[in-house]
Amino acid sequence: MIETKSLPTQYASQPGPVQTSSGKTLRTDEMIINMGPQHPSTHGVLRLEIVVEGEIIIDVIPHIGYLHRCFEKHAEHMTNYQQVIPYCDRLDYCAAINDEHSYVLAVERMLKIELPERVEYIRVVMAELQRIASHLIAVGTFGIDAGAFTPFLYAFHDRELILDLFEMTCGARLLYNYFWIGGLSHDIPPQFVDKAKQFCTYFRPRIKEFNDLLTYNEIFVKRTANVGVLPKDVALNYACSGPMLRGSGINWDLRRDDPYSVYHKLQWEPQIGKGEMGTVGDVWDRHIVRMREMEVSLSIIEQALAALPEGNVQAAIPKRIRPDAGEVYARTETPRGELGFYVISDGSGTPFRVKARAPAFVNLSVLPAISRGCMIADLVLIAGSVDIVLGQVDR
Amino acid sequence: MTAEEILNSLKAKFGDAIVEAKLDAPQPWIVVNPSRTKEIAFFLRDDPATRFDYMMCLSGVDYNNGKLGIVYHLFSMVHRHKIVLKAFCTKEQPHIQSVTSVWATANWHEREAFDMYGIVIDEHPDLRRILLPYDWEGHPLRKDYQVPEFYNGMKVPY
Amino acid sequence: MDAFQNLGFWRTLLVTVVLSALPLVFILLYALVTIYLEMKVAAHVQDRLAYMRTGWHGVLQPIADFIKLLQKEDIISVAADRKLFILAPYIVFMGTYGAYAAIPFSSIFIGAQIDLGAFFIVAISSLVVVGILMAGWASNNKWSIFGAVRSVAQMVSYEIPTVLAILVGVMITGSLNLQEVTKFQAGGIQDWVIFGGPLPLLQKLLITPFTVITFLILFVASLAEVNRTPFDLPEAESELVQGFFTEYSGMRWALFYVAEYANMFLVSAVAVAYFLGGWGSPFGETLSGPVLGFFWFVLKGMVLVFLQIWLRWTLPRLRVDQLMYTAWKVLVPFLFVCIVAIGLILVL
Numbered sequence: 001m002i003e004t005k006s007l008p009t010q011y012a013s014q015p016g017p018v019q020t021s022s023g024k025t026l027r028t029d030e031m032i033i034n035m036g037p038q039h040p041s042t043h044g045v046l047r048l049e050i051v052v053e054g055e056i057i058i059d060v061i062p063h064i065g066y067l068h069r070c071f072e073k074h075a076e077h078m079t080n081y082q083q084v085i086p087y088c089d090r091l092d093y094c095a096a097i098n099d100e101h102s103y104v105l106a107v108e109r110m111l112k113i114e115l116p117e118r119v120e121y122i123r124v125v126m127a128e129l130q131r132i133a134s135h136l137i138a139v140g141t142f143g144i145d146a147g148a149f150t151p152f153l154y155a156f157h158d159r160e161l162i163l164d165l166f167e168m169t170c171g172a173r174l175l176y177n178y179f180w181i182g183g184l185s186h187d188i189p190p191q192f193v194d195k196a197k198q199f200c201t202y203f204r205p206r207i208k209e210f211n212d213l214l215t216y217n218e219i220f221v222k223r224t225a226n227v228g229v230l231p232k233d234v235a236l237n238y239a240c241s242g243p244m245l246r247g248s249g250i251n252w253d254l255r256r257d258d259p260y261s262v263y264h265k266l267q268w269e270p271q272i273g274k275g276e277m278g279t280v281g282d283v284w285d286r287h288i289v290r291m292r293e294m295e296v297s298l299s300i301i302e303q304a305l306a307a308l309p310e311g312n313v314q315a316a317i318p319k320r321i322r323p324d325a326g327e328v329y330a331r332t333e334t335p336r337g338e339l340g341f342y343v344i345s346d347g348s349g350t351p352f353r354v355k356a357r358a359p360a361f362v363n364l365s366v367l368p369a370i371s372r373g374c375m376i377a378d379l380v381l382i383a384g385s386v387d388i389v390l391g392q393v394d395r
Numbered sequence: 396m397t398a399e400e401i402l403n404s405l406k407a408k409f410g411d412a413i414v415e416a417k418l419d420a421p422q423p424w425i426v427v428n429p430s431r432t433k434e435i436a437f438f439l440r441d442d443p444a445t446r447f448d449y450m451m452c453l454s455g456v457d458y459n460n461g462k463l464g465i466v467y468h469l470f471s472m473v474h475r476h477k478i479v480l481k482a483f484c485t486k487e488q489p490h491i492q493s494v495t496s497v498w499a500t501a502n503w504h505e506r507e508a509f510d511m512y513g514i515v516i517d518e519h520p521d522l523r524r525i526l527l528p529y530d531w532e533g534h535p536l537r538k539d540y541q542v543p544e545f546y547n548g549m550k551v552p553y
Numbered sequence: 554m555d556a557f558q559n560l561g562f563w564r565t566l567l568v569t570v571v572l573s574a575l576p577l578v579f580i581l582l583y584a585l586v587t588i589y590l591e592m593k594v595a596a597h598v599q600d601r602l603a604y605m606r607t608g609w610h611g612v613l614q615p616i617a618d619f620i621k622l623l624q625k626e627d628i629i630s631v632a633a634d635r636k637l638f639i640l641a642p643y644i645v646f647m648g649t650y651g652a653y654a655a656i657p658f659s660s661i662f663i664g665a666q667i668d669l670g671a672f673f674i675v676a677i678s679s680l681v682v683v684g685i686l687m688a689g690w691a692s693n694n695k696w697s698i699f700g701a702v703r704s705v706a707q708m709v710s711y712e713i714p715t716v717l718a719i720l721v722g723v724m725i726t727g728s729l730n731l732q733e734v735t736k737f738q739a740g741g742i743q744d745w746v747i748f749g750g751p752l753p754l755l756q757k758l759l760i761t762p763f764t765v766i767t768f769l770i771l772f773v774a775s776l777a778e779v780n781r782t783p784f785d786l787p788e789a790e791s792e793l794v795q796g797f798f799t800e801y802s803g804m805r806w807a808l809f810y811v812a813e814y815a816n817m818f819l820v821s822a823v824a825v826a827y828f829l830g831g832w833g834s835p836f837g838e839t840l841s842g843p844v845l846g847f848f849w850f851v852l853k854g855m856v857l858v859f860l861q862i863w864l865r866w867t868l869p870r871l872r873v874d875q876l877m878y879t880a881w882k883v884l885v886p887f888l889f890v891c892i893v894a895i896g897l898i899l900v901l
Binding site for chain 1: 601
């Protein structure tokens with residue numbers, strides 16, 4: 001057992017004293033500030049220990065774990081595989097459906113079961129609706145980080161409409177427990193398709209309005225362009241995923257490149273950051289990728305609704321799920337990036353090991369690397385553009 | 396590259412550092428020597444034929460037979476192929492070499508493995524607990540973990 | 554005040570106290586109205602309703618809030634510098650309130666007929682900076698110090714464009730006495746300084762673009778002076794929690810709040826007096842008079858306050874370096890151009 005250090009070794013490199021023009025030595029001290037765990041812009045209970053010199057950030061040390069709820073330990077102690085699903089919901093509470101999707105995909109791959117076509121289409125519709133809802137939170141709170149409060153409420157207004165659709169389907173508005181192993185908990189209600197189509201028609205102009213209000217606002221562009229640039233190689237080395245990776249100009253989307261469900265049957269293109277306002281991979285690029293992904297999701301939803309086949313919503317699976325001993329790593333594209341579940345089965349009715357590879361956790365680890373040398377105000381924006389959900393970071 | 400080709404190139408290069416392999420699994424895996432993971436990782440990342448530039452996941456595992464392990468899920472953005480590496484150690488000697496210098500993303504994952512399983516990651520730049528409080532005792536994801544009665548005077552089992 | 558000279562000391566004192574309490578009453582009433590306005594404007598910008606339950610459309614809510622603040626526990630953290638902590642809100646409020654002395658509310662009411670009125674306002678409202686720095690320092694909280702330091706840097710910087718813009722008004726009207734300035738523009742909307750003042754037509758046409766620009770710059774600079782979005786860095790909620798008043802609660806916090814709102818009206822009042830004809834009616838002689846004058850003055854001021862609120866709920870916030878850039882490299886050079894151009898036009 002080695003001793004745990006309270007501070008990392010990164011403190012070693014610090015700028016020395018400053019020489020004034022008159023030859024005197026000016027002693028400048030770095031200040032260590034705790035941003036969080038209770039702070040308006042850490043999106044939960046993240047604690048950033050920041051070393052600053054004036055407003056300039058010298059180092060950032062994230063301290064996480066304030067929201068640790070022992071997901072992996074819980075998963076090992078359930079009585080069966082299905083009981084893990086509600087816990088998955090609680091990982092990323094802004095995009096619960098996508099979490100479930102990843103987990104049920106992992107178990108289904110272990111069981112090697114074929115799903116009815118209708119299930120896959122409904123799953124795609126739900127996952128994309130959830131993606132829009134989650135991106136709305138991301139861009140809305142990002143507006144708050146930049147000091148604009150109004151877009152946040154616009155975003156939440158539209159998110160409510162999506163939550164209404166979910167409530168209609170499964171009765172829950174935040175944590176759904178809707179995707180089950182081998183299918184869905186129940187079919188969509190008859191009026192769902194019309195309502196979802198209505199939402200799509202309503203929401204397209206709203207994206208434009210949101211862009212006019214926030215994305216292309218002169219001040220907003222000034223604040224976000226060229227800030228927190230994440231170069232391609234760093235993004236890959238830190239295994240960033242989702243809008244973080246695409247914002248850096250890497251054309252990579254698991255829905256297309258590691259296909260699952262029925263995404264390969266639909267027509268769509270991943271959106272990447274092109275550096276329109278500054279450098280490729282800056283904060284603005286990550287923001288615009290989210291904005292454009294919402295439009296892409298709308299088109300996926302419309303296509304999936306149009307192609308929605310009739311059929312059963314539950315595959316024939318054994319009552320007691322006992323996968324053969326073995327292991328599987330399944331990953332899906334959630335709004336925050338690649339959410340992978342590494343599930344090991346020992347042949348019994350409960351998972352032997354469930355590891356959640358949380359995109360927010362991985363994306364957050366790049367924060368210190370890209371925020372050195374910027375200002376406190378920028379750090380807030382960079383942290384906002386990573387789009388962390390602490391439920392997923394801390395699991 | 397298929398898993399078999401990767402295994403062959405690894406065997407040609409590292410010989411006995413490759414302990415065993417299971418290629419008929421749905422996701423083939425290769426077990427490597429826990430004290431040589433770094434050089435193997437560097438080779439896998441930099442060799443033009445493999446180019447594993449993206450580490451999807453790193454998980455600690457307790458196999459419940461006195462054996463701990465770390466599982467590396469690797470992916471290549473260039474060649475679009477996958478491989479799973481495993482490194483095992485014993486509970487008495489829980490030491491595995493760090494791959495943080497190869498894939499920066501491993502940093503937090505390895506800290507998590509240390510936090511949850513007590514696997515000491517050799518050569519890690521910043522090995523601290525990550526999810527649990529700094530003064531927590533024990534490593535909760537081990538199968539033989541006993542929940543403590545008290546933590547800082549607070550009753551733990553509720 | 555000449556009329557009171559024969560009253561004797563005590564009576565003079567009484568009258569002075571009563572008269573100087575009038576702006577205080579105005580500030581309090583105005584603060585209640587504006588807080589309500591702010592919430593309602595914000596709500597309607599954001600597609601929602603705001604208060605609806607306390608009285609008709611929630612009009613009683615500011616009063617309820619006020620009562621709530623009165624009842625709140627007064628928290629002073631142990632590590633705070635107690636004396637400064639207690640003093641700071643009063644200093645901030647005094648700076649603002651003192652400046653109201655030279656504000657011409659109507660043709661018959663101005664606190665003090667000082668010939669250096671505008672200068673006095675600029676000078677005394679700088680006291681606010683001291684109070685804010687005090688508050689930030691005394692709170693013994695790193696975020697508060699950040700807010701205070703930002704605030705000082707910002708207010709000192711933006712004093713320059715504000716003063717330069719007022720200088721343009723001084724050049725045209727030829728006076729620092731706000732009452733004189735207002736009388737200069739008494740001829741109705743066409744005589745307002747923003748439209749060049751009562752000058753010959755050719756001069757007026759030449760000068761108008763510059764005065765309009767100056768007025769806009771004054772408005773922008775005044776936003777920064779009162780720490781409103783997009784210049785609300787000192788209290789940037791998402792970065793510094795609440796800036797210099799993070800640690801304040803209850804009535805002390807409310808005093809900052811009222812001072813902030815009073816400041817909003819103050820800067821608007823100066824802009825109104827110099828550029829928008831003060832208490833003068835837009836229609837010249839019609840609808841003018843002492844009481845109507847007061848009405849016009851408050852109306853014009855409130856329009857500007859409304860604009861400040863509107864901007865706050867629309868725009869994001871600038872960063873520190875961008876804020877300084879705006880002041881020194883955009884507003885000040887533009888104003889110099891305006892001053893030179895207006896000077897030339899006036900001389901010709």
